[in-house]
Amino acid sequence: MPVVQTAGLCKVFRDFWRRPRVEAVKDLNLEIQPGEVFGLLGPNGSGKTTTIKMLLGLLYPTKGRISVFGKPPTDVAVKGRIGFLPEDSYLYRFLVAHETLDYYGRLFRLPSRIRHERADRLLDMVGLRHEAKRRIGEYSKGMARRIGLAQALINDPEFLILDEPTAGLDPIGARQIKDVIRELGRKGKTILLSSHVLADVEDVCDRVTILYGGQQRAAGDIGDLLCQHDVTQITAPRLSPKTVEELRATIQRLEQRDILTVSNPRVKLEDFFLKIVEEAQAANIRTYGARKGGELPEFLQKPAETTAKDVVDSLVEASTRRVEPLPTREPVPMHAPATPASSVIEELIQPQPVKIAAEEPISQPPTPSLDSQRLRKKADLSVIDELLAGRGGDGKPEA
Amino acid sequence: MKTWAVARQMIAEGIRMKIALVFIFLIGMVVLGLPFSISGDSSLTGAVQSFMSYGLTTAGFLLGMLTIFLSRSVSDEMVHRQIFLVMTKPLPRWQYVVGKWLGITLLNAAFLASVGLTIYAMIFYIRYTHPPADDRFDEAELKNEVLVARHALPFKLPDFSQSAEQEFQRNIEEGVYQDVPNFDPAKEKDRLMQKYNARWRVVGPGDFRIFEFENVLCNRSKDNTVQLRYKAQVSGYAPDEIFRALWRFGDPYKGTPVYEIPVRHMVDRFHTIRVPADAAAEDNTLMAYFYNINPYPGEPQYLNVQEFRASDGVEVLFVVGTFEWNLFRTLVLMMCKLMFLAAVSVLMVIVFSFPVACLCSFTVYVLAGARQFLAEALDMSSDDFATMFSSVKEFFVQSLIHIYDMLHWVIPDFARFDPVESFVSGRNVGLVWVLQAVSELVLIKAVIVLGIAILLFHRREVAELSF
Numbered sequence: 001m002p003v004v005q006t007a008g009l010c011k012v013f014r015d016f017w018r019r020p021r022v023e024a025v026k027d028l029n030l031e032i033q034p035g036e037v038f039g040l041l042g043p044n045g046s047g048k049t050t051t052i053k054m055l056l057g058l059l060y061p062t063k064g065r066i067s068v069f070g071k072p073p074t075d076v077a078v079k080g081r082i083g084f085l086p087e088d089s090y091l092y093r094f095l096v097a098h099e100t101l102d103y104y105g106r107l108f109r110l111p112s113r114i115r116h117e118r119a120d121r122l123l124d125m126v127g128l129r130h131e132a133k134r135r136i137g138e139y140s141k142g143m144a145r146r147i148g149l150a151q152a153l154i155n156d157p158e159f160l161i162l163d164e165p166t167a168g169l170d171p172i173g174a175r176q177i178k179d180v181i182r183e184l185g186r187k188g189k190t191i192l193l194s195s196h197v198l199a200d201v202e203d204v205c206d207r208v209t210i211l212y213g214g215q216q217r218a219a220g221d222i223g224d225l226l227c228q229h230d231v232t233q234i235t236a237p238r239l240s241p242k243t244v245e246e247l248r249a250t251i252q253r254l255e256q257r258d259i260l261t262v263s264n265p266r267v268k269l270e271d272f273f274l275k276i277v278e279e280a281q282a283a284n285i286r287t288y289g290a291r292k293g294g295e296l297p298e299f300l301q302k303p304a305e306t307t308a309k310d311v312v313d314s315l316v317e318a319s320t321r322r323v324e325p326l327p328t329r330e331p332v333p334m335h336a337p338a339t340p341a342s343s344v345i346e347e348l349i350q351p352q353p354v355k356i357a358a359e360e361p362i363s364q365p366p367t368p369s370l371d372s373q374r375l376r377k378k379a380d381l382s383v384i385d386e387l388l389a390g391r392g393g394d395g396k397p398e399a
Numbered sequence: 400m401k402t403w404a405v406a407r408q409m410i411a412e413g414i415r416m417k418i419a420l421v422f423i424f425l426i427g428m429v430v431l432g433l434p435f436s437i438s439g440d441s442s443l444t445g446a447v448q449s450f451m452s453y454g455l456t457t458a459g460f461l462l463g464m465l466t467i468f469l470s471r472s473v474s475d476e477m478v479h480r481q482i483f484l485v486m487t488k489p490l491p492r493w494q495y496v497v498g499k500w501l502g503i504t505l506l507n508a509a510f511l512a513s514v515g516l517t518i519y520a521m522i523f524y525i526r527y528t529h530p531p532a533d534d535r536f537d538e539a540e541l542k543n544e545v546l547v548a549r550h551a552l553p554f555k556l557p558d559f560s561q562s563a564e565q566e567f568q569r570n571i572e573e574g575v576y577q578d579v580p581n582f583d584p585a586k587e588k589d590r591l592m593q594k595y596n597a598r599w600r601v602v603g604p605g606d607f608r609i610f611e612f613e614n615v616l617c618n619r620s621k622d623n624t625v626q627l628r629y630k631a632q633v634s635g636y637a638p639d640e641i642f643r644a645l646w647r648f649g650d651p652y653k654g655t656p657v658y659e660i661p662v663r664h665m666v667d668r669f670h671t672i673r674v675p676a677d678a679a680a681e682d683n684t685l686m687a688y689f690y691n692i693n694p695y696p697g698e699p700q701y702l703n704v705q706e707f708r709a710s711d712g713v714e715v716l717f718v719v720g721t722f723e724w725n726l727f728r729t730l731v732l733m734m735c736k737l738m739f740l741a742a743v744s745v746l747m748v749i750v751f752s753f754p755v756a757c758l759c760s761f762t763v764y765v766l767a768g769a770r771q772f773l774a775e776a777l778d779m780s781s782d783d784f785a786t787m788f789s790s791v792k793e794f795f796v797q798s799l800i801h802i803y804d805m806l807h808w809v810i811p812d813f814a815r816f817d818p819v820e821s822f823v824s825g826r827n828v829g830l831v832w833v834l835q836a837v838s839e840l841v842l843i844k845a846v847i848v849l850g851i852a853i854l855l856f857h858r859r860e861v862a863e864l865s866f
Contacts, residue, residue, distance in 0.1 A: 079490075
């Protein structure tokens with residue numbers, strides 16, 4: 001059974017006189033499978049947050065159906081299985097960090113001992129154990145964000161919804177959140193990640209849906225969407241100019257093409273930054289901010305529970321699953337005229353067979369970790385083109 | 400447990416909110432500062448009564464305002480969107496509403512208990528620091544008339560219906576009413592009854608009256624006392640402002656001892672006479688005879704008339720409980736009003752944003768507090784025989800009266816449950832009264848208001864504000 005399923009989902013915001021003002025989500029059909037790290041992409045005002053709010057029962061759909069774990073999102077039992085990190089942390093400024101986690105733990109009816117234990121572990125994880133007695137109002141935005149993540153995990157959720165999880169975080173925090181998402185994904189948790197930081201989504205998601213103007217424009221496996229099938233990348237130890245020339249000649253001879261670029265790869269700025277900070281932390285330089293976070297707490301490390309009912313459900317579902325993709329996942333053509341930049345990329349990603357000697361060690365783009373065969377769908381790439389071309393966003397407020 | 404979690408969070412917020420601190424500071428200033436500035440009528444009893452009256456009334460009002468401001472929490476959570484996190488947890492919406500109400504109620508209970516304890520402590524401070532006028536008298540008066548819980552009984556007025564009927568028949572026979580337009584016999588009989596009553600209440604020089612009290616359920620031992628309270632409402636010449644008379648208590652026909660108590664009282668004041676309790680008969684009746692004579696030989700006798708007005712009452716009081724329990728029940732009554740107000744405030748912040756909600760809650764608070772006054776004012780604004788469509792003014796006034804009547808289904812009359820006057824005068828704040836307040840203000844009206852709040856909140860899209 002899918003964790004999330006929507007059919008023809010619409011949300012219209014009305015003014016005081018009930019006149020339609022904004023159609024934030026239009027005819028959205030979405031399906032998120034258990035264990036999937038699912039990305040919800042789109043520029044500002046594309047309906048990501050509105051969709052999430054409907055999934056959480058904070059907004060009611062104007063039209064269409066929505067189910068989470070097979071039940072309406074307003075169902076109290078369903079909410080017990082969800083963790084949610086909103087786009088801003090929305091925490092009580094007058095509570096200290098530990099009280100905050102304790103309060104949310106109480107709302108899940110966790111016993112006192114477990115609440116305290118988990119609060120401590122989570123504060124360790126987000127690197128704020130030493131600031132547990134400070135009021136949230138005194139925290140920086142990034143520190144509050146870390147507490148926001150901790151509260152989202154206090155109930156060991158089966159389904160985690162993260163809305164712009166890295167917004168306001170320093171690179172350490174951002175990396176840590178991505179690590180947590182990856183780790184939880186490996187443990188079988190279902191994660192819905194909404195972001196317009198494309199690098200984040202690319203780093204952690206198995207599958208994405210791209211929204212624009214409240215509508216689904218593209219959906220599919222991230223490997224499929226981003227793989228450049230007409231380019232081959234080889235990574236090797238430093239080569240002498242002579243070897244490079246020989247390689248160039250060999251490729252010219254075998255493939256009748258020239259090497260496009262030869263360069264020394266640069267380390268990512270994120271990795272460089274993290275190295276500097278780690279050195280400072282090793283030198284015990286004092287900070288009132290967040291420290292290096294710890295490991296994923298033990299209670300989050302156990303794999304997602306699979307009940308007998310789930311097994312039966314999955315078997316039944318497998319036997320009844322239609323081979324052809326859902327109508328909603330069909331590629332949706334973009335109607336915007338192609339710009340020169342997008343035309344170039346379009347041309348580059350046209351599938352062209354490349355012959356490569358079988359013996360050569362070849363570095364391919366990483367393949368998705370999830371059962372990609374099952375989930376893989378043909379994607380419409382025109383929206384990515386448009387986003388890369390710097391367009392997108394209709395100026396409407398984010399709902 | 401989840402309701403309790405929300406309530407706890409509300410309490411934490413209430414304690415840490417600056418607005419709550421301001422109100423607590425103000426209440427503290429009043430309760431702790433009054434004993435150092437109050438003098439009353441310069442007597443110890445007056446000082447204590449003034450302190451209790453001002454202290455409790457002001458604390459009650461400020462706690463009412465604090466209740467309205469504390470409910471801001473719900474509105475704040477919506478505006479600052481903390482509610483997004485709360486409502487995405489497995490918390491039923493009704494538990495959120497009830498939790499908020501419970502949190503405000505518990506905070507109020509804690510503040511009110513602190514006020515009660517402080518008042519109790521400060522009474523002792525006043526007792527031991529007030530400049531003595533007449534130490535023994537002042538202390539005894541305070542102990543017997545203020546720091547007690549006394550049950551009050553009105554006297555049984557003689558039945559004048561027969562006399563009124565006889566006079567009515569006589570007037571009919573004599574044709575007195577022949578020329579009276581729109582003659583209403585029932586109203587005329589009522590007028591005659593009132594005339595007889597008023598006449599009975601006036602005691603001329605040398606005359607006497609018998610007051611009979613029933614159900615005097617006190618310990619009828621000689622060591623115990625019952626109190627008779629009356630006002631020396633004197634008309635006539637009294638140059639020394641002193642009224643002299645004789646009271647006699649007991650019923651020799653029922654075998655009780657008879658006590659004669661001459662009184663020399665300041666005119667136009669209430670006075671209390673203490674009588675041994677064995678003056679009450681076994682059938683729990685107490686006879687009191689008032690003689691408008693001067694029992695003090697050698698002192699001037701003025702031909703004054705004593706009037707026992709209905710509004711002033713003549714009553715017998717006897718102790719039925721302790722001051723501490725009376726204080727507790729007074730606080731419970733005040734608490735009931737705050738619980739209703741908390742429910743109203745929570746409803747308002749669910750429907751409106753904070754400033755509007757605050758104004759609406761305050762309006763309900765005022766309407767409930769001044770219900771009788773407003774009802775009378777509206778009634779007086781309307782002409783007796785005018786219909787709703789007689790004039791624009793009548794339409795407006797009578798519409799208001801109808802709306803006001805409808806609102807009274809929900810908005811209670813706080814004055815009916817105001818215990819301060821009784822408490823300050825040492826009267827028992829009865830358990831029945833407390834139970835009435837609990838059932839009407841809390842179990843019925845607060846529950847109805849909370850029910851409406853839950854219904855509205857259940858239908859509300861909590862995230863819609865963000866758009």
